[in-house]
Amino acid sequence: MRILLVEDNQRLLHLVADGLRGGGFTVDGFPTVADAESALSTIGYEALVLDLGLPDGDGLDLLRRFRARGGNMPVLVLTARDGIDDRVRGLNAGADDYLLKPFAMEELLARVRALLRRPGHALGVVLTCGDIALDTVSREITVGGQTTSVPKRETDMLEQLLRRVGRVVPKRALEEGLYGFDDDVSSNTVEAIMSRLRKRLAQSGATASIHTLRGVGYMLSEDEPAA
Ligand code: CA
Numbered sequence: 001m002r003i004l005l006v007e008d009n010q011r012l013l014h015l016v017a018d019g020l021r022g023g024g025f026t027v028d029g030f031p032t033v034a035d036a037e038s039a040l041s042t043i044g045y046e047a048l049v050l051d052l053g054l055p056d057g058d059g060l061d062l063l064r065r066f067r068a069r070g071g072n073m074p075v076l077v078l079t080a081r082d083g084i085d086d087r088v089r090g091l092n093a094g095a096d097d098y099l100l101k102p103f104a105m106e107e108l109l110a111r112v113r114a115l116l117r118r119p120g121h122a123l124g125v126v127l128t129c130g131d132i133a134l135d136t137v138s139r140e141i142t143v144g145g146q147t148t149s150v151p152k153r154e155t156d157m158l159e160q161l162l163r164r165v166g167r168v169v170p171k172r173a174l175e176e177g178l179y180g181f182d183d184d185v186s187s188n189t190v191e192a193i194m195s196r197l198r199k200r201l202a203q204s205g206a207t208a209s210i211h212t213l214r215g216v217g218y219m220l221s222e223d224e225p226a227a
Contacts, residue, residue: 001024001025001026001046001047001116002025002026002027002028002043002044002046003020003025003026003027003028003045003046003047003048003049003112004027004028004030004036004039004040004043004045004047004048004049005017005020005027005028005029005030005049006029006030006031006032006033006035006036006048006049006050006051006054006059006062007029007031007049007051007078008031008032008051008053008054008055009051010031012051012101013029013031014029015105016029016049016078016105016108017029019105019108019109020049020108020109022105023109023112023113025112028043028045031054031055032054032055032056032057033054033056033057033058033059033061033062034056036050036062037062037065040066040071045073046073046074046116047073047074047075047076047112047115047116048063048066048073048074048075048076049075049076049078049108049112050062050063050075050076050077050078050095051077051078051079052077052078052079052090053080059077060077060089060093060095061093063075063077063090063093063094063095064093064094066094067093067094074096074097074115074116074118075094075095075096075097075115076095076096076097076098076099076111076112076115077090077095077097077098077099078098078099078101078103079098079099079100079101080100080101091170091173092172092173096115096118097111097114097115099111118163127159127162127163128162129161129162129165129208129220129221129222130206130207130208130222130223131143131144131145131206131207131208132158132162132201132206132207132208134155134158134159134162136159139152139155141155141158143201143204143205143206144204144205144206144207146204148200148204150197150200151196153193154193154196154197154200157174157190157193157194157197158197160173160174161210161218161219161220162220164220165220165221165222166219166220166221167219168213168216168217168218168219169217169218169219170216170217171190171216171217171218172217173217174194174217174218175190190218194210194212194218197210198210207222207223208220208221208222208223209221209223
């Protein structure tokens with residue numbers, strides 16, 4: 001598996017590259033946006049590990065352009081910016097995950113491996129949590145093996161939650177996903193859609209639930225089995 005690593009701090013570039021190689025990956029490391037762009041245009045990578053503050057630009061702009069061209073490999077952002085705003089900006093720019101500096105090499109390896117296992121970049125994969133399953137291509141949702149009819153907006157939200165099971169999905173990232181719909185917005189706020197989706201899952205007897213983290217976002221996690 002070949003990984004593109006973009007990091008301008010030479011010491012960190014070498015450390016991370018060595019760590020990834022130790023984990024069995026092939027790594028191309030570059031310190032600038034320009035180098036990364038040219039590598040991306042010529043080589044097919046399985047994943048991108050991206051620093052944000054680069055000498056010739058912002059990693060997020062690189063990421064945005066890459067996604068706009070249809071680039072769909074998983075992207076892990078390395079950032080020293082510990083603010084929800086920056087995380088939301090990153091998610092909106094197309095990042096799949098974050099790692100705050102400083103981080104342990106084992107953590108980076110674990111996150112990269114998780115991203116490569118995550119089915120976002122593969123087609124026709126089933127995302128699951130508890131007894132909820134969503135086929136990313138057919139869009140069919142089953143709860144406990146029973147097909148459940150779910151409107152498109154709720155399906156899209158559920159997909160975003162399923163892609164980050166056990167982790168918070170920022171509300172603004174979910175809102176961004178709604179911009180494509182041009183109809184009545186008032187009855188289709190994230191809160192309203194989440195509320196309907198939560199009810200629907202509960203009524204179907206799902207063994208996973210949507211949790212609200214006020215002012216931050218939503219998280220899907222499997223329910224604790226009853227004692
Ligand atoms: Ca940097």
